[in-house]
Amino acid sequence: MITLTEENYIKAIYHLGNNGENIVNTNAIAEEMRTKASSVSDMIKKLSEKNYVDYKKYQGVTLTADGKFVAINIIRKHRLWEVFLVEKLNFSWDEVHEVAEHLEHIKSEKLINQLEAFLEFPKHDPHGDPIPDKEGNFHHIEKIVLSKAEIGTVYKCVGVDDTSTSFLKYLDSNKIALGTLITIIHKEPYDNSIKIRLDDTEIVVSQSVAKNLYLEMVN
Amino acid sequence: MITLTEENYIKAIYHLGNNGENIVNTNAIAEEMRTKASSVSDMIKKLSEKNYVDYKKYQGVTLTADGKFVAINIIRKHRLWEVFLVEKLNFSWDEVHEVAEHLEHIKSEKLINQLEAFLEFPKHDPHGDPIPDKEGNFHHIEKIVLSKAEIGTVYKCVGVDDTSTSFLKYLDSNKIALGTLITIIHKEPYDNSIKIRLDDTEIVVSQSVAKNLYLEMVN
DNA sequence: AAATATTTTTAGTCTTATCTAAATTTTATT
């Protein structure tokens, strides 16, 4: 039996360790979980006893295969619920995260598999993040960040790195959504801002925007 | 802030006290919650301090207006999720209760109101129980229990009292569902069994079945 | 290589929700 709190720790470790690949430090987890390092130490011991993480004192943790499986399953649930909220319940993409944070802990294989079928097996959540299938396999797409895009080329917007309400609302107000076509017009070396053409307008986006928007080549 | 456990206790008190009307005893709550009377005493004290119940030592509890409001809201969520599971995710009516038991605790006004709209404002859950609206009003229908039905009359099946898997599966196997038309053919005084006509068959149901099936007059 | 700074762990508390055992109150029976 795994608790809600353990699930959240495992998910945090998965994300902080670049999808379960790298070692993660105590302080990093504490910051991500908005708790204290001492609480993290306690929890790490428990996760280690339950074989969700490999742990040597003072040396940080990595997820075991079991831990990765748990993490991927929670992410699967989180993202499927996000799709449900946007597609069926008219939530906007900046409203879904908090509710999904709770829904992801509902434990029912049948529920999540039927939900996936009901949503017609979506491959990406409302922020463009891939949804793992029942076996934990991700559907990867070739994407680059806007700040690395090339002048004159046409791209399609396929994801965001920052999922904060303020960034998503910024995109809304500038008519940028997943699927929007973007042509790179000019890259300003002075401040790394980028001028782009959308449907019928041209706008300049700052470096911080350009670093948080993912694009896919259009052929 | 109300915890998941507090919500479950309040719901239990609501049901045991005939929808929040009667006094409920400690032992009854303990049995319903599958816990010990001493734990119930502790929780009652907390609920009383938070003004969800009126409580005098050794005299049992009743829900306050606040307590009733909480209870009705959880029931609203529970039943809407049950409808969702049956209508959209192909759960059968004997599979929904356990999952709804968890989903009912997700805290988001928007989520539940949008879900209600998505389901087109259902008035009853898959077991025929009424779903309160946002303000807590129930939609009541005139229903009687099969054991009190009159010979020769045609009724429509509108609900069940027992929602156990075994009873619901019994009804399934006898082709009795919500909406099924039932004509009373004979009431056997010896064992209180009842012979009924369904679509094209006639069956005899025992007293315990007859006491758990709700009917509505058809004119 | 010491000294200092940072990170991590341990020790000791707190709260919530549970339990068992014992004490108390209420109810039922003689």
Added chain:
DNA sequence: AATAAAATTTAGATAAGACTAAAAATATTT
């Protein structure tokens, strides 16, 4: 009305998950 039985509450423990303060280990500077 006294006694026995049943219901309820209290007392004292436990486990999970958090915290603060202090100790220990590791990393960084001098």
